[in-house]
Amino acid sequence: MEDPALASMTFLNEVTARYPNALSFAPGRPAEDRFDIQSVHCRLERFCDHLSTDLGYGPAEVRRTLCQYGRTSGIVQHLIARHLEVDEEMRVDPESIVVTVGCQEAMFLALRSLRRDERDVVLAVAPTYVGLTGAARLVDMPVVPVASGTTGVDLADLAAKLHQARERGLHPRACYVVPDFANPSGLRLELETRRELLALAAREGILLLEDNPYGMFHDGSGRLPTLKALDTDRTVVYLGSFAKTVLPGARVGYLVADQRVRDAQGQVGGFAEQLSRIKSMVTVNTSPISQAVIGGALLEADFSLARATSGERQIYQRNLAHVVRGLESRFRRCPDVSWNTPGGGFFIVVNVPFTVDDELLERSGREFGVLWTPMSYFHDGKEGDNQLRLSCSSLSGEQLEEGLNRLATLFADLGVRHVDRDADSMPDCSSVSADITVRSRVVAL
């Protein structure tokens, strides 16, 4: 069981551990400023209070809810439903929610349930988050890439890919899309594109798997309605995450699956129920202690994570702007280096004139003290060889500045330096690549 997508997420985590002093633009980790062990305790208590005060549980029932085995679908669905109503104007029946071990398990369950035989395929807007391609590989479901174009999803390409797949006898089951500041492209779907995508999916009889980890982190211009909020035909399965909005360490995500499905016995039931049955054979249930921490946070925030994360939103917005300015000041006169300017989220994609792979990443960590993500991860190794992704979410302003310096030194070492020698056209690249002191200091770490 080996492939690039499977290896990459582990590599991201482990290379970070290997070079603890490297400045990391690699993993999409949330800012750590507000991490606080005390708040874990408080949220646990807050949830217990909720069980006894709001739901009338006795002490033994409270203990049982947190400590014993429990319902596969979870213990905080009613709080998640309230949050979705407050923040996303989505009205969902708590019974259509399944709480999962992070959004990764949500993706896995959705794909596993949609995979009936070797003809089933999932489409995904490319470049695609590695968690989706990895989960698809685990369930032996090919991923058909759909171009993102300039709108975040190229609808003509989506229609063409559906057509081609069917011509080849395949059964396209769903299309995976991150409508808000996608990982890694940073693209956001406009309202009109959302509506058109929903109409196309309904027409074609496929589900949309909407993953929304970054929607809260816009540039101040406000949020757009999620696909699920616009969904009148139960076309969308919504994949939720609290890793960026509350706490990665809780490992709590969820699915909203309000579809009706027919099982092998011909019985019609909720899709959520079917997903729960699969979950019971993967993780049994999500730790109620973890769920309590998230439940407590939702109660504490009065269900609005948009409000509770406004501080983080400003951090991420400031960081994105910082990196864009930093790239501009260092590389604006290097014609082979370019980048995008997303309206939110964590990620910037940089185009470079050299090959970007795991080997270079390892060397960048070891010799230059800076980490980032090869974009080839998000194309299943088939494209993106001259691109890297910078995540701006978890570094301070000073670290971003120093990280960009180290990146510039790496770039210089990789040939961008040669361009510098043409001092007339490339003064900025030259000035950065000459800063050898930075590199030496890092090597000594």
Added chain:
Amino acid sequence: MEDPALASMTFLNEVTARYPNALSFAPGRPAEDRFDIQSVHCRLERFCDHLSTDLGYGPAEVRRTLCQYGRTSGIVQHLIARHLEVDEEMRVDPESIVVTVGCQEAMFLALRSLRRDERDVVLAVAPTYVGLTGAARLVDMPVVPVASGTTGVDLADLAAKLHQARERGLHPRACYVVPDFANPSGLRLELETRRELLALAAREGILLLEDNPYGMFHDGSGRLPTLKALDTDRTVVYLGSFAKTVLPGARVGYLVADQRVRDAQGQVGGFAEQLSRIKSMVTVNTSPISQAVIGGALLEADFSLARATSGERQIYQRNLAHVVRGLESRFRRCPDVSWNTPGGGFFIVVNVPFTVDDELLERSGREFGVLWTPMSYFHDGKEGDNQLRLSCSSLSGEQLEEGLNRLATLFADLGVRHVDRDADSMPDCSSVSADITVRSRVVAL
């Protein structure tokens, strides 16, 4: 994605929720006497102290360890390794341990990693824990049942099944076995059987998947070495659980996988590393908050869960004896009702003269206020139609007594009453089935 094994574990959880006042002999839940929210807080703190005091972490590093994303393989492997040394005389490299979301994820990961193509099969001692058959179904891996016989595993049948499978072009990859007080049979492998099983597996080139949730809960006669402790050839992958020894609500289990494996690129590496890569696409990592609760409990117990759970062991031993005595007093003169007498664990199997299925279980909960588990769950629906499993782990003495009364009333309702009419041979059955007051009271719940 539907089958009896998949549905059964969810059904167990949900039927329990549906009849909260029923006395449940159904799920293998640990006793709740020692559940305590305060101890969750204390264990979290204990683990944080360990990070700072023993490992020298600074405050930010402690916060990051608990709150941020982390290593896929976990953060408490060093503590688990110490526990295995203290309690099981197993010396394992912490790097060969992968922490999982309960033992269920451990089973899933092991099977997924062993499943290369449609010829791969897993053997399992029958009757088999539903979690294993469900995980096998999820990865499309047929389960070949091996008779348990009287020794806990019929080695001649195992050899025959391996031979037959290979003759049919199949590739047997591993055999799943619960050597200590198996769920549901209650059987324990003697030392000599353990050695013979290890030798057979090594000779045949298959792995043993050893699942050991109940080993601590013997009848006072002490424990036998685990297969993994006797394993000199790296034949055993050990599947660990803390659900019964510490806390189900933490959802923390683990694998010990010290094998060396070759990946698709021909690289030789640790099996644990390969399992981690698969895990990264299922759940990314196990909640570090949950892991901290378990880590804190291991520290608190000075690594000996055998010592820390001696109180629970006595509860379970007393409960098993209570149920055996209770069955004896109610059914000893009913020739169609019989049961086993396990030397430990949670479970007793009762043979009955009527059909035992989900419908009867539902009716038993609704009308008689007593729950149990159909044994057909553990034969993938193919056998066990006249057997039910009683779990004795989570009821008090008074509840056991009342539960047995309700069970006797159910049995009487199902025809065991007809036998009662032969007053000469069946006086005990008669006396129980006449106790209609119990039933009426329950119906009123």
